[in-house]
Amino acid sequence: MQEAAEYQSVFVGAAREKLDDIMSRYPTKRAALLPALWIVQEERDWIPEGAMIEIAELLDITAAQVKGVATFYTMYHKHPVGENFIQVCTTSPCNVCGAENVVKALLKETGCGELGATSPDGKFTITEVECLGACGFATPIMVNDDFLDSVTMETVPEVVARYRDGKATG
Amino acid sequence: MGYPHKSDPKENVVLSEYFGDAGARTYDGWVERGGYKALKTALGMEPNAVTDIVKQSGLRGRGGAGFPTGLKWSFMPKEKTRAHYLCCNADESEPGTFKDREIMRWTPHALIEGCAIGQYAIGAEVCYIYIRGEFTEPIKVMQAALDAAYANGVLGDNAMGSGKKLDMYIHRGAGAYICGEETALMNSIEGRRGNPRIKPPFPAAAGLFGMPTTINNVETLAAVPHIINRGAEWYSGLSLASEKSSGTKLLSVCGNVRKPGNYEVTMGFPLKELIYDLCGGMPEGRTLKAVIPGGSSVPILTREEAEGCILDYEGCVAAGTMLGSGGVIVFDDSVDMVYQIMRLAKFYAHESCAQCTQCREGTAWTVRILERILAGKGTQDDIDLLLDLADQMTGKTICVLSDSCAVPVVSGITKFRDEFDAYISGAREPVLTHG
Numbered sequence: 001m002q003e004a005a006e007y008q009s010v011f012v013g014a015a016r017e018k019l020d021d022i023m024s025r026y027p028t029k030r031a032a033l034l035p036a037l038w039i040v041q042e043e044r045d046w047i048p049e050g051a052m053i054e055i056a057e058l059l060d061i062t063a064a065q066v067k068g069v070a071t072f073y074t075m076y077h078k079h080p081v082g083e084n085f086i087q088v089c090t091t092s093p094c095n096v097c098g099a100e101n102v103v104k105a106l107l108k109e110t111g112c113g114e115l116g117a118t119s120p121d122g123k124f125t126i127t128e129v130e131c132l133g134a135c136g137f138a139t140p141i142m143v144n145d146d147f148l149d150s151v152t153m154e155t156v157p158e159v160v161a162r163y164r165d166g167k168a169t170g
Numbered sequence: 171m172g173y174p175h176k177s178d179p180k181e182n183v184v185l186s187e188y189f190g191d192a193g194a195r196t197y198d199g200w201v202e203r204g205g206y207k208a209l210k211t212a213l214g215m216e217p218n219a220v221t222d223i224v225k226q227s228g229l230r231g232r233g234g235a236g237f238p239t240g241l242k243w244s245f246m247p248k249e250k251t252r253a254h255y256l257c258c259n260a261d262e263s264e265p266g267t268f269k270d271r272e273i274m275r276w277t278p279h280a281l282i283e284g285c286a287i288g289q290y291a292i293g294a295e296v297c298y299i300y301i302r303g304e305f306t307e308p309i310k311v312m313q314a315a316l317d318a319a320y321a322n323g324v325l326g327d328n329a330m331g332s333g334k335k336l337d338m339y340i341h342r343g344a345g346a347y348i349c350g351e352e353t354a355l356m357n358s359i360e361g362r363r364g365n366p367r368i369k370p371p372f373p374a375a376a377g378l379f380g381m382p383t384t385i386n387n388v389e390t391l392a393a394v395p396h397i398i399n400r401g402a403e404w405y406s407g408l409s410l411a412s413e414k415s416s417g418t419k420l421l422s423v424c425g426n427v428r429k430p431g432n433y434e435v436t437m438g439f440p441l442k443e444l445i446y447d448l449c450g451g452m453p454e455g456r457t458l459k460a461v462i463p464g465g466s467s468v469p470i471l472t473r474e475e476a477e478g479c480i481l482d483y484e485g486c487v488a489a490g491t492m493l494g495s496g497g498v499i500v501f502d503d504s505v506d507m508v509y510q511i512m513r514l515a516k517f518y519a520h521e522s523c524a525q526c527t528q529c530r531e532g533t534a535w536t537v538r539i540l541e542r543i544l545a546g547k548g549t550q551d552d553i554d555l556l557l558d559l560a561d562q563m564t565g566k567t568i569c570v571l572s573d574s575c576a577v578p579v580v581s582g583i584t585k586f587r588d589e590f591d592a593y594i595s596g597a598r599e600p601v602l603t604h605g
């Protein structure tokens with residue numbers, strides 16, 4: 001597989017030390033699987049197949065077991081995503097506060113057009129997500145690792161502008 | 171306090187006293203505010219005596235089921251031949267609930283102190299705090315607080331000089347509501363898919379890594395230091411109605427109210443006062459239509475039922491619902507109940523772990539049938555089908571996620587039948603094109 005041929009190890013240097021430290025917190029190696037996947041995503045923005053194989057070797061489990069876990073949890077990206085990955089809560093409590101209008105405004109402002117599609121400039125991908133645990137601050141959205149409260153149709157242009165020129169935090 | 175709003179005099183602010191006060195986040199700030207006194211006291215007592223105080227306080231689990239906390243702790247084996255574990259459930263993903271997030275954001279040391287006391291009482295050297303992956307800010311705040319607790323000798327090999335070993339780690343989730351279910355959470359820590367386990371064995375017998383384990387919600391554990399400091403009698407006396415419900419409860423109010431937020435009241439507080447007084451009532455020109463008082467998994471109340479509902483475990487049952495996690499979702503008269511029930515069913519369909527046929531198929535079909543109705547293509551038979559499906563989904567699966575999906579459907583059809591009928595008869599314009 002082409003990707004495997006080009007694969008560069010994630011768990012070297014500081015990343016390896018971090019994983020070793022995490023492994024010391026649990027009685028089994030396998031328990032470090034979710035944290036290991038997080039380390040990969042922090043380093044590479046998504047989880048390539050090669051990294052799953054690398055994790056499997058480090059934790060003494062099979063690559064299929066790693067894949068089974070990586071695919072169960074929605075926050076792990078199994079494919080590369082747009083530079084800014086935006087998730088909007090549209091579950092009922094936010095829904096009745098206008099979350100679907102926030103989605104529409106985001107699709108328009110970023111030029112994504114539809115959910116799951118990457119904008120023509122490659123800068124944004126938007127998805128709907130279930131309850132983000134901040135329902136009193138409707139509508140919460142996540143842009144990459146940033147958690148933004150109380151986004152409204154009206155504040156969408158400002159939010160998009162902030163992220164358009166690179167990954168802003170906060 | 172009604173964070174992000176100012177505290178209301180009708181509140182009883184215990185857990186939320188320092189919400190919004192960044193000074194309480196630091197170790198020094200927490201100690202200045204009386205922090206870690208309770209842990210010190212507890213470490214000077216027999217572990218069983220700590221459990222007894224919690225038992226006498228009447229504290230019940232704030233994660234949804236309301237199980238007595240002291241009793242749960244007492245199920246842990248007394249002899250320690252194997253490792254014991256404490257898991258703190260900070261997966262908070264039940265629609266309508268956002269209280270644990272504020273506890274962690276503003277008073278991380280309160281949670282650490284509560285966990286440490288719990289660990290000591292059940293004989294667990296290790297506690298894992300399982301925080302949902304999306305809570306990036308609470309994770310940062312909690313990690314900084316944990317680092318400070320270690321640096322100041324609160325945690326570690328010799329916790330507060332007691333000679334006891336207390337370790338505490340954050341385990342970050344990665345987007346799966348089902349991991350809030352206690353056995354799924356344990357699988358998730360073990361590096362597995364978050365599938366709930368068949369019970370028995372119960373966690374106190376064979377939980378995390380097969381060892382005796384106790385799992386408690388964030389709000390439950392955060393209440394413990396106050397109980398140690400102020401006594402079981404003080405806590406059990408905090409009750410406006412039923413004696414079986416004591417203490418304060420954080421209510422996360424969201425949906426159509428003027429001032430959504432977290433309000434902390436004494437158990438037994440009237441739901442009507444919460445909505446109209448503390449939360450400022452409905453938005454301009456609107457009236458109350460329905461309330462889900464305990465997170466999306468509990469039955470929907472009509473306006474009349476809600477206005478007579480008392481917020482404690484027994485009061486909610488008397489009103490035909492449950493206190494659950496205390497996530498109060500308010501719907502005004504502009505809300506399309508059929509659409510919102512579909513949206514809730516969609517939540518469960520998305521979050522089903524797919525192990526049980528009734529749940530995997532039932533949640534998906536519930537959404538499809540509701541969408542058909544919303545697309546103007548439903549028939550009266552669909553209503554019967556939905557109710558029959560709901561019946562098949564209740565009490566038959568490994569965990570109660572399946573039952574939880576049936577709950578809004580059944581209570582919605584029973585109480586807002588006219589809205590379903592309006593779509594079916596064509597009196598209401600379809601709102602979906604697919605279905």
Ligand SMILES: Cc1cc2nc3c(=O)[nH]c(=O)nc-3n(C[C@H](O)[C@H](O)[C@H](O)COP(=O)(O)O)c2cc1C
Nearest residue numbers: 231232233234259261262263350351352386387390
């Ligand atoms: C599908 C499902 C999701 C749950 N999600 C949560 C959750 O996010 N947080 C939580 O504390 N409890 C949740 N629970 C309840 C837990 O299984 C468990 O009862 C609780 O954490 C025990 O703590 P407590 O006794 O302190 O309430 C969930 C239960 C189910 C069935």
Ligand code: SF4
Nearest residue numbers: 523525526529567569
């Ligand atoms: S009821 Fe649903 S979520 Fe629960 S174990 Fe079965 S399939 Fe999984």
Ligand code: FES
Nearest residue numbers: 089094131132135
């Ligand atoms: S429903 Fe949107 S954050 Fe909970």
